[in-house]
Amino acid sequence: MSQLTSSLLIAVVGPTGSGKSSLALAIAQAYGGEMINFDSVQVYRGLNIGSAKTPPEERRGIPHHLLDAVSPLEDFTAGTFAARARECLAEMAGRGALPVLVGGTGFYLRSLLDGLSPAPAGNPELRRRLSRSRALHRFLRRLDAGAAARIHPNDRQKLIRAIEVALAVSSPAPRKGLEGYRVLKIGLNPDRAQLYDRLNIRSKAMFAAGLVEETRALVESGVPASAKGLQSLGYKQAVALIEGRMSLEEAIEDVQTKTRQYAKRQMTWFRHEKDVRWLDGFGEEAEVQQRALRIVDGFLASDQ
Numbered sequence: 001m002s003q004l005t006s007s008l009l010i011a012v013v014g015p016t017g018s019g020k021s022s023l024a025l026a027i028a029q030a031y032g033g034e035m036i037n038f039d040s041v042q043v044y045r046g047l048n049i050g051s052a053k054t055p056p057e058e059r060r061g062i063p064h065h066l067l068d069a070v071s072p073l074e075d076f077t078a079g080t081f082a083a084r085a086r087e088c089l090a091e092m093a094g095r096g097a098l099p100v101l102v103g104g105t106g107f108y109l110r111s112l113l114d115g116l117s118p119a120p121a122g123n124p125e126l127r128r129r130l131s132r133s134r135a136l137h138r139f140l141r142r143l144d145a146g147a148a149a150r151i152h153p154n155d156r157q158k159l160i161r162a163i164e165v166a167l168a169v170s171s172p173a174p175r176k177g178l179e180g181y182r183v184l185k186i187g188l189n190p191d192r193a194q195l196y197d198r199l200n201i202r203s204k205a206m207f208a209a210g211l212v213e214e215t216r217a218l219v220e221s222g223v224p225a226s227a228k229g230l231q232s233l234g235y236k237q238a239v240a241l242i243e244g245r246m247s248l249e250e251a252i253e254d255v256q257t258k259t260r261q262y263a264k265r266q267m268t269w270f271r272h273e274k275d276v277r278w279l280d281g282f283g284e285e286a287e288v289q290q291r292a293l294r295i296v297d298g299f300l301a302s303d304q
């Protein structure tokens with residue numbers, strides 16, 4: 001790997017369950033790369049089963065950064081991610097390693113590549129008026145389609161804040177994007193029906209693999225149910241099951257439904273990303289991996 005490739009960055013994007021990690025591992029292994037995780041749940045230590053974290057024995061000896069990076073008691077934000085990821089990139093540049101980013105939290109990736117605008121102060125009167133609305137998600141879609149894609153229609157608190165930000169910023173605030181890198185984005189676009197079948201199977205398998213036991217151990221260790229990580233898909237339902245608010249069957253069905261919905265929102269988000277090279281299929285498929293490697297070859301060659 002020449003020092004020249006330290007100015008290149010590859011990001012693998014796509015919905016949950018699409019095999020992003022498998023494809024990213026194949027790319028990193030082929031080009032002497034190192035991985036940077038941009039999944040907002042996989043950053044937490046101890047949240048393994050519900051986040052579908054790649055087990056250490058399957059990481060092929062490839063360094064993984066921002067995976068198991070912080071305690072589940074911490075509030076890890078997009079701004080924190082961007083700062084930590086830039087530190088990782090600087091370290092990799094010194095080693096001449098190719099950064100391969102992989103994850104499903106599109107806002108984290110965008111915060112790194114494009115930077116974040118300063119958030120406006122709260123507006124209590126506006127919040128009071130918005131709290132009475134029953135069409136928050138539709139209103140946000142008109143103001144900021146990208147924000148609407150990443151926020152669940154029932155998450156009123158986040159919807160109100162996103163609307164507040166969109167209305168307060170009449171013109172884009174200055175952002176400091178990532179400089180000194182050429183970025184290649186490779187996206188996975190699996191068949192929708194096959195993806196949903198896979199997600200249904202995976203959601204059920206998480207409970208069989210010990211999701212409830214993992215969640216109970218976290219709670220007993222002092223992690224409150226209100227912690228950001230335990231409010232994520234799978235863990236939130238496991239907490240409800242532990243507290244007797246859901247049966248096992250209800251928890252599994254809820255995770256299946258909401259995971260499919262989340263995957264759909266992810267695809268909407270990533271479709272708004274610029275310059276993504278889309279590949280039909282799943283990341284574990286040999287043909288998809290070969291096509292991706294040819295794209296990387298061309299991208300690297302164009303930098304010579």
